[in-house]
Amino acid sequence: MQVQHLIERCMTFGMSMEESMEALAKRADVQPVVTSTVWKELEKENKEFFDQYKQWRLAKGSPSNS
Template structure:
């Protein structure tokens, strides 16, 4: 597998950062393990190096906050690793590191909520810009504390 093939298949996972994605797979599993061109796990003889390679690639994906589906698709398209093999290694990592994965899944949910919040803010911004009519007064946005009531008015932009 050459660099052009790796980069051309990167469009399969638009959710991850392109800067990090290009460095995700530094070498082909075939080059590292001598496996056939069909990819890992089709040879039926999986060696320890194959498992370690997939584990290392999964760990790189975890640093990019990818979920299991994204990891499986990315390793399948970019490194030609069988999805079933990636899933098997993922499950083994989950069993061995249950506390880490519990926290990791919470981080994934938080990432999803932040992305949704940012999309909603952007949508609201577009709506506010397009719906302002000429000569229509706009209510001021208060940021800070109302000293009379003690209430906080905050704007999260």
């Protein structure tokens, strides 16, 4: 649950999965594989939301669309 909350915080800054993995590894000592696993599970459970999130990131000109 804690990692999910941290991912949600990263998303408020428009971060991709890769950017979130790096940020959480550096700032919260969360292993990248843990962040990746939680992110992918959230994507499975909330496909529509993540599709919209990816579109929003593309529209705002983010370099990565993950």
